[in-house]
Amino acid sequence: MLVLCVDRSGILATLADSMNYHFWGAEIQKAANGRHAAAIKRPGCAQHHYHLFLRRRILLKTQKAAFSVAVLLVALTAVSGCKKKTAPLPPAEQAPAASVPAPTAQLSATPTVISAGDQVQLSWKTTNASTVSIDGIGDVPTVGVKTVTPTETITYHLIARGDGGTADATASVTVNSPPAISVPSTGMNEQQDFDAHVQPIFFDYDNYDIRTDAQSVLAKNADYLNAHPNLKVVIGGYCDERGSDEYNLVLGQNRATAAKTALVTAGIAADRIRVISYGKEKPFCSESTEECWQLNRRDGFAIDK
Amino acid sequence: MKAIFRIFPLTLLCLAYFFAPRVSAQDWVHTGTNLGNERIRLAAADFKPVGADPETAPLKATFDSTLYNDLQNAGIFDMVSKSLAPQAMPGSPQEFVATQWSALPANSAMVAFGALSATNGRLVVYGWLTDARTAGSAPVLASQYNEAASQEMARTIAHRFADEIIYRLGGAINGIAETKIYFVSNRTGSKEIWVMDYDGQNQHAVTHLGSISISPRISPDNSRIAFASLGSEGWSIRMYSLDLGRLVGFTAGSAGGSNLSPAWTADGSKIAFSSARGGHPDIWVSDVSGSNAHPVTSFGSDVSPVWNPRTSNQLAFVSGRTGEPQIYIMDKDGANVQRMTDGGYAISPSWSPNGSLLAFAWNRKYGPGDPGGYDIYIMDIASKKWLQATHEAGINDFPSWSPDERHIVFQRQVGHRTQIWTMLSDGTNQQQLTFSGDNMMPNWSWK
Numbered sequence: 001m002l003v004l005c006v007d008r009s010g011i012l013a014t015l016a017d018s019m020n021y022h023f024w025g026a027e028i029q030k031a032a033n034g035r036h037a038a039a040i041k042r043p044g045c046a047q048h049h050y051h052l053f054l055r056r057r058i059l060l061k062t063q064k065a066a067f068s069v070a071v072l073l074v075a076l077t078a079v080s081g082c083k084k085k086t087a088p089l090p091p092a093e094q095a096p097a098a099s100v101p102a103p104t105a106q107l108s109a110t111p112t113v114i115s116a117g118d119q120v121q122l123s124w125k126t127t128n129a130s131t132v133s134i135d136g137i138g139d140v141p142t143v144g145v146k147t148v149t150p151t152e153t154i155t156y157h158l159i160a161r162g163d164g165g166t167a168d169a170t171a172s173v174t175v176n177s178p179p180a181i182s183v184p185s186t187g188m189n190e191q192q193d194f195d196a197h198v199q200p201i202f203f204d205y206d207n208y209d210i211r212t213d214a215q216s217v218l219a220k221n222a223d224y225l226n227a228h229p230n231l232k233v234v235i236g237g238y239c240d241e242r243g244s245d246e247y248n249l250v251l252g253q254n255r256a257t258a259a260k261t262a263l264v265t266a267g268i269a270a271d272r273i274r275v276i277s278y279g280k281e282k283p284f285c286s287e288s289t290e291e292c293w294q295l296n297r298r299d300g301f302a303i304d305k
Numbered sequence: 306m307k308a309i310f311r312i313f314p315l316t317l318l319c320l321a322y323f324f325a326p327r328v329s330a331q332d333w334v335h336t337g338t339n340l341g342n343e344r345i346r347l348a349a350a351d352f353k354p355v356g357a358d359p360e361t362a363p364l365k366a367t368f369d370s371t372l373y374n375d376l377q378n379a380g381i382f383d384m385v386s387k388s389l390a391p392q393a394m395p396g397s398p399q400e401f402v403a404t405q406w407s408a409l410p411a412n413s414a415m416v417a418f419g420a421l422s423a424t425n426g427r428l429v430v431y432g433w434l435t436d437a438r439t440a441g442s443a444p445v446l447a448s449q450y451n452e453a454a455s456q457e458m459a460r461t462i463a464h465r466f467a468d469e470i471i472y473r474l475g476g477a478i479n480g481i482a483e484t485k486i487y488f489v490s491n492r493t494g495s496k497e498i499w500v501m502d503y504d505g506q507n508q509h510a511v512t513h514l515g516s517i518s519i520s521p522r523i524s525p526d527n528s529r530i531a532f533a534s535l536g537s538e539g540w541s542i543r544m545y546s547l548d549l550g551r552l553v554g555f556t557a558g559s560a561g562g563s564n565l566s567p568a569w570t571a572d573g574s575k576i577a578f579s580s581a582r583g584g585h586p587d588i589w590v591s592d593v594s595g596s597n598a599h600p601v602t603s604f605g606s607d608v609s610p611v612w613n614p615r616t617s618n619q620l621a622f623v624s625g626r627t628g629e630p631q632i633y634i635m636d637k638d639g640a641n642v643q644r645m646t647d648g649g650y651a652i653s654p655s656w657s658p659n660g661s662l663l664a665f666a667w668n669r670k671y672g673p674g675d676p677g678g679y680d681i682y683i684m685d686i687a688s689k690k691w692l693q694a695t696h697e698a699g700i701n702d703f704p705s706w707s708p709d710e711r712h713i714v715f716q717r718q719v720g721h722r723t724q725i726w727t728m729l730s731d732g733t734n735q736q737q738l739t740f741s742g743d744n745m746m747p748n749w750s751w752k
Contacts, residue, residue: 206629244652244666244702245519245746246566247623247630249540250579250586250608253563257585276539277563281496281517286721 103129103162107169114150115176119195122146122156122171123284125291129160129167141213143294145284146199149192150175194231194303197224201259203297206243208254210262218259221301222266232304234274235259240293241280252277259299274304345474348385348406348413348437349373352430353396355422360454364428365421367459372417374504375467375482378736380711380729381475385411396420398433398444406437413437415445417470428454432466434473446473460506481707485750486714487511487521487530488725492742498532498545503707503727503749505738512545520566524573525751531555531567531576542567542578556595566609569593570617571751577601577620579608588622590637601639606630609653612637614751615660621645623652632665634686645689650679655705655713661686664694664704664713664730681715683730694732705749706730714738714747 107124114120123145126132133139135157137146142160155172198221201214210218225231237252237259256275264270285292351369354361377384389410395401395418406413419432434446448469452458461483468480481503490499493510498521501508512518517535524531530545539562544555558564561582568577573593580589585605591598606625613619621634627644632651635642645651649669656663667682681704684691695701699719706713707727714727723743728735 243650244609244623244630246579246609247625247652249563249565250606250625253581253586254606257581274539275562276535278535281519281535288721 100164101128102164103160103167105160105167105169107158107171109171109173113174119147119149120173126160129162132160134158147195198301200298200300208258218262222263225268232272234302234304236300237277238298239280240296249277249279252279255299344383346414347382348390348416350418351394352419352421353394355420358423360423364423364459367456368463371460371463372467379471385413403437403440423454426454428452430462434470478709481709486747487523488747489519490742490744521748522567523750524569533565538562540564557591557598568611570612571614577610611654611656613656613660614658621654653703657706658710666702703746705747707749714749716745
């Protein structure tokens with residue numbers, strides 16, 4: 001196994017050493033794979049070797065050998081360095097606006113066929129959007145889920161606006177004939193009304209700080225709870241699939257508690273709010289994608305019956 | 306030549322630099338209890354069937370394979386494979402011809418052999434262990450077993466004989482052939498507590514709660530399982546009595562709706578667990594009776610405690626107090642908190658039976674964009690030096706030491722399936738124990 005000492009002038013000394021393979025296995029393997037330059041820089045080695053170089057005591061033969069290794073090293077560095085270079089800039093004559101990517105939007109409803117009174121989960125994700133809205137619901141976060149209870153067949157229409165333009169997406173829900181029991185004149189029962197006004201909030205990776213986009217959602221949730229003083233709420237804390245089962249339950253607990261603290265600060269009595277951590281035990285979606293993980297890193301709100 | 310002499314000191318200097326201890330550079334280093342010694346070359350002869358009872362043959366087959374596997378699994382023998390062993394089935398020391406076994410290709414130093422008979426519903430086994438390289442030497446071990454004739458007892462007798470051999474040849478450390486592994490399985494549609502023999506046999510459900518039950522920890526006397534279960538009021542620590550076959554009360558385990566990850570002291574008198582009853586998740590300790598519950602940490606992201614099994618005076622646990630979770634140790638009253646891991650994402654500590662090592666799961670380069678490859682690591686607590694036991698295979702978590710400290714059971718997720726594996730504590734001899742459903746959070750019994 002070859003270990004190289006490198007100084008700033010690029011002159012090398014070589015050390016044949018197979019015994020330290022175990023200690024250095026990882027780095028040497030990487031070096032052998034060419035993913036990193038095949039050298040390990042050590043200031044101590046370099047300094048001493050540099051002095052040696054200045055005294056010009058190295059045999060010509062050694063210099064030649066070292067030089068050839070240096071060339072190999074430079075070549076390897078060049079090869080591995082290429083991958084990390086940033087993409088070439090677009091041609092100058094190209095309009096600057098073209099470099100702003102257009103938004104994308106996806107919207108889905110589950111299930112797509114229901115009986116009147118049943119719930120539907122709307123989930124959406126967008127990219128490169130600054131504002132996102134759904135007709136009939138209003139402004140929504142750029143990524144989110146929402147429980148709706150449509151009373152008649154409907155097509156939800158999502159519009160994502162960004163610097164690069166707009167994108168839209170639709171999802172249709174077919175509502176079959178209403179149940180025999182007449183619905184209240186308001187058209188919504190307590191549960192449906194709650195679901196329509198109290199929305200989940202989402203969290204960053206491995207974090208339970210309330211994000212800016214969640215603050216406005218929490219403010220609306222607090223308004224609703226202030227307007228319905230008889231309602232009690234249970235906040236469920238959820239996490240994405242990564243990391244430990246046990247530690248994610250702690251993280252979910254902290255997420256749910258963070259929302260509870262914010263609601264109490266907004267004037268909701270603490271004894272109206274209960275928190276339960278679900279960790280990664282009850283994921284909302286099960287794909288190993290960032291979109292899915294984001295949907296799972298959330299606090300859900302439900303009426304505490 | 307002159308130049309060589311001038312370079313020589315420099316060479317030494319560079320060599321010294323590279324040999325200087327650098328904990329973070331360890332990789333693929335192997336060590337473990339009794340694993341560095343030369344292994345004893347051991348043969349396990351097929352046992353001689355005695356009598357004409359038709360029950361004998363299937364019982365003998367089970368006995369022979371269980372004995373061989375137990376000795377193989379022990380991790381301290383260089384086993385003579387059945388294909389290299391002589392065909393002879395010596396049924397007594399008189400029938401044992403040492404040279405048959407010491408000669409190539411078997412080349413055995415020690416041989417286990419004996420006779421087995423099923424008569425009138427009884428299974429009788431005579432077993433011997435003899436030095437094959439010293440002709441005419443008396444058996445090292447002579448054992449006799451007499452149990453009801455059943456497949457289960459054939460396995461049990463093989464386990465007991467194997468453990469006697471392992472105890473005798475393995476430095477007076479008790480074998481693990483009769484130990485159990487408790488774990489979580491979703492095979493019935495919900496996460497329940499299950500149990501299996503140490504080698505993966507006899508898997509069956511213990512609880513049938515229909516909720517989510519996780520983190521099983523068996524009591525040191527094998528009488529109760531503490532675990533965490535989700536109910537309408539959140540998570541509580543629950544207690545299942547294996548003697549009574551039902552849940553028994555643990556009053557300290559339900560306050561606050563977030564009670565997780567129980568852990569027994571070695572004398573079975575106290576339980577440590579994580580609870581958010583004080584507003585945030587801390588480590589709490591209570592008597593096993595449920596009285597005297599009190600917090601020992603107050604930082605707010607603490608979980609997965611485990612006692613030093615040798616002293617019961619210290620706890621290791623996981624805390625997110627500085628960001629990503631790390632492994633800490635502290636005294637049982639919460640004093641002398643010491644961080645053990647220097648970064649990454651470190652979880653699920655298990656304290657070795659002799660008190661000197663921690664096994665845990667670690668993703669040393671955890672962060673956004675990292676694929677999240679966890680491996681099992683083993684750390685010497687006094688020096689904080691560690692070695693990596695699993696490499697480049699799935700997401701590994703929840704290590705648990707065997708009582709002989711030679712083995713570790715752990716969960717490995719590959720794709721979306723999670724299964725339970727065992728290995729020797731140096732990471733070798735990895736074996737998958739579960740194959741159906743998802744199986745996780747294994748906990749090795751204390752004896």
